Amino acid sequence: MNLNRKAFVRALGVLMMVMGATMLLPLAVSILYGEGKVALAFAGTIIPVSAFGFLLYYVVVPGHTSLTARDGYLTVSICWILASFISAIPFVLSGAVSNIFDAFFECSSSLTTTGATSIADVESLPHGILFWRAFTNWLGGMGILIFAAAVLPSLGIGANILAATEAPGPTMDKITPKISDTAKNLYKIYTIFTVSEIILLMAAGMDLFDASTHTFGSVGTGGFSNYNNSIAHFNSMPIEMIITAYMLLSGVNLNLYFYSFKRRGGIRNLLADEEFKWYIIIIATVSGLISLNLWLTHTYENWGQSFRFSIFQTVSILTTTGSVSANYDLWPTFSKMLIFTLMFIGGCSASTAGGLKVIRFLVVFKLIKRSIQVRLHPNAIISIKINDKNLSIDTVSEITSLMFLHILVVTGATLLISINGYDMVTNLSAVLTCIGNIGPGFNLVGPALNFSIFSNTDKLLLSFVMLAGRLELYAFIVLFLPRFWQQNK
Amino acid sequence: MNLNRKAFVRALGVLMMVMGATMLLPLAVSILYGEGKVALAFAGTIIPVSAFGFLLYYVVVPGHTSLTARDGYLTVSICWILASFISAIPFVLSGAVSNIFDAFFECSSSLTTTGATSIADVESLPHGILFWRAFTNWLGGMGILIFAAAVLPSLGIGANILAATEAPGPTMDKITPKISDTAKNLYKIYTIFTVSEIILLMAAGMDLFDASTHTFGSVGTGGFSNYNNSIAHFNSMPIEMIITAYMLLSGVNLNLYFYSFKRRGGIRNLLADEEFKWYIIIIATVSGLISLNLWLTHTYENWGQSFRFSIFQTVSILTTTGSVSANYDLWPTFSKMLIFTLMFIGGCSASTAGGLKVIRFLVVFKLIKRSIQVRLHPNAIISIKINDKNLSIDTVSEITSLMFLHILVVTGATLLISINGYDMVTNLSAVLTCIGNIGPGFNLVGPALNFSIFSNTDKLLLSFVMLAGRLELYAFIVLFLPRFWQQNK
Numbered sequence: 001m002n003l004n005r006k007a008f009v010r011a012l013g014v015l016m017m018v019m020g021a022t023m024l025l026p027l028a029v030s031i032l033y034g035e036g037k038v039a040l041a042f043a044g045t046i047i048p049v050s051a052f053g054f055l056l057y058y059v060v061v062p063g064h065t066s067l068t069a070r071d072g073y074l075t076v077s078i079c080w081i082l083a084s085f086i087s088a089i090p091f092v093l094s095g096a097v098s099n100i101f102d103a104f105f106e107c108s109s110s111l112t113t114t115g116a117t118s119i120a121d122v123e124s125l126p127h128g129i130l131f132w133r134a135f136t137n138w139l140g141g142m143g144i145l146i147f148a149a150a151v152l153p154s155l156g157i158g159a160n161i162l163a164a165t166e167a168p169g170p171t172m173d174k175i176t177p178k179i180s181d182t183a184k185n186l187y188k189i190y191t192i193f194t195v196s197e198i199i200l201l202m203a204a205g206m207d208l209f210d211a212s213t214h215t216f217g218s219v220g221t222g223g224f225s226n227y228n229n230s231i232a233h234f235n236s237m238p239i240e241m242i243i244t245a246y247m248l249l250s251g252v253n254l255n256l257y258f259y260s261f262k263r264r265g266g267i268r269n270l271l272a273d274e275e276f277k278w279y280i281i282i283i284a285t286v287s288g289l290i291s292l293n294l295w296l297t298h299t300y301e302n303w304g305q306s307f308r309f310s311i312f313q314t315v316s317i318l319t320t321t322g323s324v325s326a327n328y329d330l331w332p333t334f335s336k337m338l339i340f341t342l343m344f345i346g347g348c349s350a351s352t353a354g355g356l357k358v359i360r361f362l363v364v365f366k367l368i369k370r371s372i373q374v375r376l377h378p379n380a381i382i383s384i385k386i387n388d389k390n391l392s393i394d395t396v397s398e399i400t401s402l403m404f405l406h407i408l409v410v411t412g413a414t415l416l417i418s419i420n421g422y423d424m425v426t427n428l429s430a431v432l433t434c435i436g437n438i439g440p441g442f443n444l445v446g447p448a449l450n451f452s453i454f455s456n457t458d459k460l461l462l463s464f465v466m467l468a469g470r471l472e473l474y475a476f477i478v479l480f481l482p483r484f485w486q487q488n489k
Numbered sequence: 490m491n492l493n494r495k496a497f498v499r500a501l502g503v504l505m506m507v508m509g510a511t512m513l514l515p516l517a518v519s520i521l522y523g524e525g526k527v528a529l530a531f532a533g534t535i536i537p538v539s540a541f542g543f544l545l546y547y548v549v550v551p552g553h554t555s556l557t558a559r560d561g562y563l564t565v566s567i568c569w570i571l572a573s574f575i576s577a578i579p580f581v582l583s584g585a586v587s588n589i590f591d592a593f594f595e596c597s598s599s600l601t602t603t604g605a606t607s608i609a610d611v612e613s614l615p616h617g618i619l620f621w622r623a624f625t626n627w628l629g630g631m632g633i634l635i636f637a638a639a640v641l642p643s644l645g646i647g648a649n650i651l652a653a654t655e656a657p658g659p660t661m662d663k664i665t666p667k668i669s670d671t672a673k674n675l676y677k678i679y680t681i682f683t684v685s686e687i688i689l690l691m692a693a694g695m696d697l698f699d700a701s702t703h704t705f706g707s708v709g710t711g712g713f714s715n716y717n718n719s720i721a722h723f724n725s726m727p728i729e730m731i732i733t734a735y736m737l738l739s740g741v742n743l744n745l746y747f748y749s750f751k752r753r754g755g756i757r758n759l760l761a762d763e764e765f766k767w768y769i770i771i772i773a774t775v776s777g778l779i780s781l782n783l784w785l786t787h788t789y790e791n792w793g794q795s796f797r798f799s800i801f802q803t804v805s806i807l808t809t810t811g812s813v814s815a816n817y818d819l820w821p822t823f824s825k826m827l828i829f830t831l832m833f834i835g836g837c838s839a840s841t842a843g844g845l846k847v848i849r850f851l852v853v854f855k856l857i858k859r860s861i862q863v864r865l866h867p868n869a870i871i872s873i874k875i876n877d878k879n880l881s882i883d884t885v886s887e888i889t890s891l892m893f894l895h896i897l898v899v900t901g902a903t904l905l906i907s908i909n910g911y912d913m914v915t916n917l918s919a920v921l922t923c924i925g926n927i928g929p930g931f932n933l934v935g936p937a938l939n940f941s942i943f944s945n946t947d948k949l950l951l952s953f954v955m956l957a958g959r960l961e962l963y964a965f966i967v968l969f970l971p972r973f974w975q976q977n978k
């Protein structure tokens with residue numbers, strides 16, 4: 001179980017070179033907007049980071065390439081932490097953010113596609129930084145697709161339940177023989193979504209800058225906006241409709257699009273997928289109930305307005321985008337409880353969405369259903385099926401264990417952060433919105449507020465919670481176990 | 490699957506006769522305190538209820554006695570509902586409570602050992618009613634012991650994880666060959682606890698009436714008090730210490746006492762039981778952390794006071810007694826979050842405590858631990874053991890399914906009750922404290938307040954939540970499934 005140090009170091013080298021390359025785009029934006037100090041900050045980050053990455057990659061001779069699960073977890077976790085740290089450098093160098101904890105929080109929030117901000121007034125930030133902030137949201141979405149499509153299966157781990165051979169739904173290997181091809185297909189869809197949304201948002205009246213940043217936020221389900229009031233800033237039905245559509249599209253298993261449209265049947269294949277079907281049912285039911293509640297309580301003047309804000313917020317929270325078109329913290333309790341419930345669920349597997357994912361809840365519902373049937377008919381043997389395929393006991397056990405671990409991490413993190421003395425709803429919802437990579441919570445971290453209230457240690461804790469949630473807990477949590485490090489020779 | 494109607498009707502008959510007989514005690518108390526109207530109310534309940542029960546039992550000819558699981562669930566659930574309804578009659582007849590929903594809420598709260606009250610000023614109630622309220626708390630505790638020790642195993646159902654043959658810990662059949670003997674042993678302990686606590690509380694200064702009612706509340710882990718301020722009314726260290734000790738003793742698996750002290754080893758056998766060990770560890774850790782938090786935040790004047798209130802409240806909430814010696818809703822958030830977390834756990838299996846029970850959390854922790862080990866060593870095969878015995882996959886699956894069903898019922902009930910518009914913490918904690926049979930919650934249902942704020946429909950919903958929680962969900966939940974009734978011919 002000796003750690004494969006060479007492969008680890010080379011992975012960090014690649015990451016640093018990639019980070020350096022991606023920063024050329026915000027560098028260009030800063031120059032375009034004449035923000036000299038910001039441009040210098042990016043240049044001053046790109047050069048040393050790329051050079052150091054180049055050294056690590058080319059000086060270290062490649063060793064044997066097979067990684068153990070342990071090496072894989074360590075590499076993935078350290079890469080995400082390092083990427084957050086590197087992304088934070090221009091924030092500090094440019095003087096946009098003075099506190100390194102704020103910068104690190106902002107960047108782990110961005111790369112994990114959480115989209116929670118600790119900057120009280122984002123509108124005061126320079127364009128280069130705002131662009132970088134949105135672009136890392138988009139990069140993070142792509143990063144999680146790599147993680148789900150390539151990293152986890154190559155480690156032979158079924159943390160992504162779609163990667164295991166006995167897994168439900170369209171597995172990766174069904175579509176293309178190679179994992180790298182699957183990854184390419186995912187990026188293709190991701191790019192198509194990005195380009196088309198930018199065009200549509202510009203058609204709806206946004207300039208190229210706003211259209212780009214808000215597209216990065218919605219297709220990556222990150223939800224960062226360059227306005228303090230998020231999407232509510234525009235107060236535009238067409239913009240809300242476009243963003244709702246793209247959040248909804250991005251919350252779907254991206255493989256499913258290929259799987260469905262490369263075979264006969266097209267959209268019927270899509271609807272035949274159980275996870276997709278329940279994703280749509282949840283959105284329809286919850287947005288319907290919230291609309292009704294908002295309408296009956298006269299929260300908005302008519303049914304149309306109620307539905308407008310309800311559908312946007314339902315899709316935004318379920319897909320874990322966290323964009324805001326209305327302050328849901330002012331809604332009646334019934335609607336707030338529905339939003340709170342959505343925070344646990346999240347989007348579909350193999351999407352950029354966070355949360356526990358619809359498919360896991362589907363499995364749990366089937367478990368509950370089975371347990372009731374078994375009690376009424378003690379001799380019945382009922383298997384758990386998804387898309388007409390039996391799930392193995394191991395797969396079911398992985399899913400239930402992950403959900404319990406999720407509850408444990410939420411409980412532990414909420415207890416720790418509660419030392420700050422803020423009310424229970426603020427602290428619990430802050431942890432929930434971070435572990436689910438959503439963005440806004442309730443009360444002091446409600447949709448109209450931000451995470452600037454927290455201390456540096458709280459921000460660091462929440463950054464870790466975001467990273468843990470993004471990496472489906474295990475990859476990150478194991479780093480905190482003494483057992484993990486004891487085995488290192 | 491035809492319902493065995495005769496056995497069902499005869500069970501109701503027995504219940505009514507028992508209820509009539511137990512009401513002789515509060516009848517005597519009313520006469521003793523010269524409360525004529527209350528005495529009449531009890532007499533006016535006892536006569537028709539007993540007579541009707543007698544008729545049902547002796548007129549219906551016994552059929553075959555083997556009950557199906559379905560018959561069993563129906564019988565148990567209807568018995569608890571009927572018992573709550575019968576208990577409520579004297580409340581209304583005596584004029585103590587005018588609203589039938591209040592009376593039903595009070596009695597299901599009492600019989601399920603929840604101890605939540607919807608009566609704003611309990612001190613204004615007559616002695617006969619106060620006694621009956623406390624006595625039903627005690628009866629409910631005994632009722633749940635019958636349910637756990639006799640009813641569930643006779644149905645061949647492992648809802649009580651101690652009843653199944655592959656179950657962890659000291660199983661029933663190890664101690665005594667017959668279930669009825671086990672039940673007798675449980676009542677013996679229950680009676681010893683009751684008599685000794687009454688004597689100790691009188692020694693600490695209570696009169697016989699207060700000592701009896703508060704003993705009924707603590708050994709049954711119901712927590713009803715005849716004072717609005719619960720135990721805080723006495724402001725007495727010795728009384729708090731006695732009640733803490735008895736709550737703690739009553740939260741333990743009562744079989745374990747027999748099992749431990751009938752064999753060589755005595756107290757060492759007790760400590761060797763994993764559930765007992767973790768029950769003590771939880772109490773020690775949580776009360777220690779709360780004391781520290783209360784002390785460091787200067788909530789109380791010194792360490793001694795901090796510990797005094799912390800240990801009482803920790804034991805009271807973990808054992809789901811819900812007695813109050815200090816308003817924990819005014820404590821700092823860290824302590825409140827710990828109390829909130831305890832609300833999920835509950836006491837040990839085969840005790841009078843509610844909640845999900847320590848042993849189920851123990852199994853879940855072991856599941857999480859295993860899932861981490863499997864990820865680090867993908868080929869490892871690790872079984873889940875309790876007290877050195879392997880748990881079968883079915884037992885583990887029953888436990889995980891019950892916990893998910895618990896979460897589902899809490900979510901559903903909280904959403905339904907949230908239509909009332911009270912804040913999220915009030916509604917969520919009301920549901921949690923009812924399903925866990927605890928008593929007090931947070932905010933508007935905090936320890937210094939009561940459930941009188943709720944509407945009749947809310948009270949009915951919460952009464953059902955208490956019953957569902959008390960019967961470990963399945964027995965009660967199945968009644969609400971159309972499937973359950975479709976099979977009835």
Ligand SMILES: [K+]
Nearest residue numbers: 114222321438
């Ligand atoms: K987000």
Ligand SMILES: [K+]
Nearest residue numbers: 603711810927
């Ligand atoms: K209670």
